[in-house]
Amino acid sequence: MAVLQLRDVSKSYGQGSRRVDAVRDVSLDVDHGEVVALEGPSGSGKTTLLALAGALLSPTSGEIFLDGDNVTRYGARARTRYRRDRVGFVFQGSNMVPFLTARENLLVVGSFGGSDRSAIRHRADELLEQLDLGAVRDQIATRLSGGERQRVAIARALMRDPSLLLVDEPTASLNFELGTRVVDALLSEVHRRQKACIMVTHDDRMARLSDRIVEIRDGRILSERPLS
Ligand SMILES: Nc1ncnc2c1ncn2[C@@H]1O[C@H](COP(=O)(O)OP(=O)(O)O)[C@@H](O)[C@H]1O
Ligand SMILES: [Mg+2]
Incomplete structure (x- = not known):
């Protein structure tokens, strides 16, 4: 079963x-360990689709399942819990706390649910290492480069071990080389951790690094291309 x-x-x-x-009559499955690039011009419905998958919005019609659970039937509290525990969001602008370090930005998220502190620290350090951020972990967020910030945002989204990762235009403000590093890091984490991931992009060079490209136009899926 797809995630x-x-x-x-x-x-x-x-x-x-x-x-x-x-968004019009979209049917889409995303599997364990799969990054789907959602590609389309501005206004085609990409962000809306992410918001629906993340239960930030409710669909006008249709159903959404995560790990087999019908998210569309959830009430307000269950949706809040779903967004907090089962989905990792990386939105445009990466919204980090500016006066905390890279590592502290991860610890803050990890502490919401109150799981034990040494486990949270261990998880943060592991993610920083895997996303190639070990050398900058104690730098204040505002001193990080754009690519580093995006990788911290991905690490942060993974802190609570979600099933689903939703990433909106992660490379929008980056040049090709830095963008490639961010997308490569995203792919290797999704594969390693067997998450399901939708990455929104309007850059075909970034989309082509993913596992599958889904093209969206005027709210409809136009085509699907498997890449690996
Ligand atoms: N809150 C909103 N209220 C009204 N229209 C909206 C709202 N958000 C998005 N739209 C419209 O829905 C369409 C899809 O927008 P969006 O999902 O943001 O597309 P994309 O992310 O591909 O640029 C656009 O026509 C946009 O103007
Ligand atoms: Mg958008």
Whole structure:
């Protein structure tokens, strides 16, 4: 069974003549250890689709399953728990706490649920190492480079061991070389940890590094291309 299953999912904003059909009848499975690149021009519905998968928005119609559970049936509290414990978000802008170090930015997230502190520290250090951030772990977030910041954002999203990783335009502000490093790091973590991941991008060179490309236009899936 796929980790994430979207079944005929649609999302409209607004009403009447102001209605925008942002996502239309999308069905998509994402498996363990798979990075799906969601590719499409601005306004095609990519961010909306991520927000639906992350239960930040509810679909207008259709169903969403994570690990077989019907997320669309969840009430408000279950959705909050779902977003906190089962999904890792990496949104545009990487939203780190600016006056904390790279490592502290991970520890902050790890401590929300109150699991034991040495386990949280161990997990943070392991992720920093694996994402090639060991040398900058004690640097203040604002002193990190763009590529380092994006890798910290990925590490942070993995801190709580989610099933699903949702990543929006992780390389938007990076040159090709740095962008490639970020996407490579993302892929190796998703493969190593057998997460399911959707990475939104409008850069085909980044999309081609993933496991599968799903092209979206005007809210609909246009094509799918397996890459590995
Ligand atoms: N909160 C909103 N209210 C109304 N329309 C929105 C809202 N968010 C997005 N849209 C519209 O939905 C469509 C898809 O937007 P979005 O999912 O952000 O696309 P993308 O991430 O591919 O640029 C666009 O036409 C956008 O203007
Ligand atoms: Mg977007």
